Amino acid sequence: MHTLDNGLRVAVEPQPWNPGLSFTILVPVGATSDPEERLGAASMLETWLWKGAGPRGARAFADALDALGVRRQSGAGVEYTTFSASLLPEGFSAALELYADLLMRPHLPDDAFESVRALALQELAALEDQPPRKLLGRLRREAFASPHGQPVEGERETLERMTPDALREEYRRRYGAGGSVLAVSGGVDPDEVLRIAEKHLGAWSGDAPAPPAVRLTVPHRFHIDQETEQVQIGLFYKDVPPGHYDFYASRLAVAVLSGGMSSRLFTEVREKRGLVYAVSASPGSVKGFGYLTAYAGTMPERAQATLEVMEEEIERLAEGVTREELDRAKVGVRADLVLSGESSRARAGALARDLFILDRARSLEEVEAEVMDVTLERLNAFLAGRPYRDPWIGSLGTVEVGA
Template sequence: MALSQVEVLPNGLTLAVEERPWTPGVAMQLLVPVGAVNDPEGMEGAASLLEGWLWKGAGRRDARALAEAFDDLGVRRGSSSALEHTTFAAQFLADKLEAVLGLYADVLMRPHLPSEALEAVRQIALQELAALEDQPPKKMFAALRRAVFASPHGRNPSGQEAHLKAISAEALRDDFARRYAPQGAILALVGGIGFEEARQAVLNAFGAWSGAGAGYPPVELAPVRTLHLEQETAQVQIGLIYPDISFEHPEFYSARLAVQVLSGGSSSRLFTEVREKRGLVYSVYAAPNGVKGYSYLTAYAGTTPERADETLRVMQAEIARLAEGVREEELERTKVGLRAALVMQDESSRSRAASIARDLYLLGRVRTLDEIEAQIAAVDVTRINRYLAAHPYQNPWIATLGPRKLVAAE
């Protein structure tokens, strides 16, 4: 199995390379620490606007010439701005590495940021924000996350309408100069390249990139509470967020396996008890989530107003019942499913590049598949049940969206 080599370059950019000489392609994942969490006050949505604006010309090329340059190199690419970072992902042939990195260096270090192109970017961002009104589950969770955090970690990466409309080109350019920097950025490359070759190519492209960036605010939680968003809808959206253990916790995989027992497929407890036995919902799930420095468990159900109170009660009861433990056959089935997902993920260079970048961001190191599999195998039924008894899921933040408040939520 290939191992990742990691080095922090002189300008603060972290480079990770996993050599796969049997493949002619390269997958790239670049995380830049520019997200909603460090958007300036009064400029929520700035990171999203910048991500779109960067592509409107860079270096010697206008927007069209830049797009054609990527296409001429056969680059499959995408970018997005999220809560904690802006991501640039790409796949290309290994012999195009120097040229591709040169184009990304132009985008990140020498963008045109033309005033005349900002309005189109702004309108797209406003449309994305407005689309929340047509997506009740996303709207509900956006409000719930804002209720959980007293720090900017509860912000919606899409921004706020008033802020998006008011941000000027000059303010955005100043923000770009302050936040787009190599310190804290992570570049992961997976594929048919050697470490030294990749290191030299990255230094050639990004060696002159400088700056400390904006950093991240500390996580602060708000008091646990219940909120309701009143909206005349045919369905009720229910969301819960429970505190969970962190990525670094020694029992992290006990927690992950427990969540898989709870919501890991059509034989999982939530699906069986809430949907199959009682027919309460059209959708129900639970999933681990979080930000750097704080992890949580998210649970969701979509149901009718008539069945919403019972749905919430049954969901909370099933989640609380984890503290009583899991059965041997549940744990073994979950282990097989989780291991299969990990193996399939590792087969994809694109997925592997993303997981390397994520590991470096959250842990400061890269985990191997062997390490993860060993940690999963080490969790037996005695260990997981001891963990669950000591760490029950309780006292969640709750949000509902629909025509009325739920008695169960009160």
């Protein structure tokens, strides 16, 4: 990892066998830094930035990227916004120059603002047709007292109140090199990457806002009354943060709980009892804090039983897991690592997230070693000492569970 004079951190992972490359630019601009009166600003900015930059309008900018064969992605999230690209190595300098224009010299034109707002409002409205996503977003908001609970999509009132000048102010305040990350993976030379990064991004100035401290509410229950055929159930548990000694013990525990058709939740809640059409658990994290969420979709008459069995199975982890369960979980986690290692895009994204969350970039070999170092005794001691209890519980539908 190398830090440019302007504070931009650069990580490079060469893949000599790879004929292509990918890069990700991570900017710490997300829902956590949206002011309450401008919720959704980070998401709107990510869309608006693509409407022309540097000497090119929106169409010419897109044409320039297409001419380089760039496969691009971008998106705003809870803590940061990412801009990613995959292409052939010979086009790297030209592509990074275009992305530098996007970040440092965007047009942010008035005549594109209303279309950006319309897209944001459509995204918000789409939540009504996605009950699981709506519930889990609300669950995060109920659990966090800090801005980590703020909705990435914003709220209708704040989106409708947004003005071009207000959004430009957010761009000037929040888009800066300090705190941002450039991660590159593929068939590249690290020294050449640093030279190109300095050439195109070295003049980028400013600092992103510091991330807020995590604060939680007291665990409680809530219900969203909505006319749906099924009832959606969500649970939120505190867990260990990234970088913690037992981080991969917690990840392996989640794999035992919800790592496939032989996992505990699938077996006990769906296969044995037939309570649900969908059930899962997944780990999550923000800088300095980790959590576990569990989800189920079921019929109204089975909702209460579903909640009870889910809580029982999750709490039962404290009694320990078997050797067979741990071995199966390790195979699944290692398979995910190997497959991600084949993708330069996945590796560039992982390196960027590591630098943001851990302040260092890890190799796949280091991560795999940490996974393999988790013994059965260590995992069971972790589960006994930090049982998953007292969750935040949410439901959506015509029936409130656990009332």
